[in-house]
């Protein structure tokens with residue numbers, strides 16, 4: 001694999017945004033994800049390879065380390081920043097259809113709940129895994145989820161709940177989604193949510209963090225970037 005793609009993956013993994021950033025200290029002064037993505041495009045490396053062999057490869061390692069508790073939230077946030085500066089270089093290729101997403105995922109925090117930090121992180125990992133996110137924000141009703149599902153035809157919908165009280169909304173929302181659009185995969189998560197609860201409400205998948213959910217998506221819908 002091209003050296004520059006390996007370096008892009010390392011920049012995402014370590015959170016090296018650009019040449020000016022001081023983080024991580026041992027990479028100070030070196031090109032970051034920003035410059036390397038620009039240079040890779042100038043060299044004629046395909047945007048698809050930059051995405052899959054650079055950004056997604058780096059983000060996969062971030063997800064595994066976060067799942068294994070060897071890195072923490074601040075590390076994930078700098079990795080997300082590195083990924084997003086690179087994505088700015090790649091966005092024209094998404095818009096023109098040169099690179100394709102694996103599929104779409106509708107995300108939202110359920111009705112009555114305003115917590116969105118966890119949902120944003122999960123969404124960012126999904127995006128880093130090659131999925132297009134339609135983020136409905138917080139306090140999202142079943143009706144709004146169903147409207148978005150019908151409009152965007154996603155492969156899956158991700159529901160987040162942080163309150164024991166809003167887990168009750170999660171239950172009715174998951175059931176209403178499954179009644180209206182049985183084919184869409186419902187993935188649930190959030191601090192009070194458990195696997196038993198997810199099974200009871202008829203969700204297709206539960207994960208305590210982003211990586212388990214991403215593994216589930218990639219297993220059920222491996223996608224095709226060609």
Ligand code: B12
Nearest residue numbers: 113114115116117118158160163164188189190191209213
């Ligand atoms: C920040 C925070 C707030 C902020 C939210 C800001 C924001 N923009 O999100 C504010 C101040 C608004 C807030 C308000 C309230 N909060 Co609050 N809040 C928190 C706090 C401190 C951190 C939550 C957080 O962001 N964690 C960090 C993220 C990264 O973790 P996470 O959300 O769990 O997400 C991870 C996983 O759960 C999972 N995940 C999450 N969503 C999804 C979705 C899918 C599909 C998947 C696969 C995975 C997944 O992956 C994420 C990444 O690993 C927690 C306490 C705590 N330490 O958790 C209390 C906490 C959640 N809040 C609590 C309460 C009670 C409230 C209030 C009712 C307080 C009040 N009396 O007004 C209000 C409720 C407002 C409302 N209607 O929602 C309680 C809930 C208790 C309970 N069990 O019901 C907690 C636990 C605090 C406590 N110990 O009492 N809160």
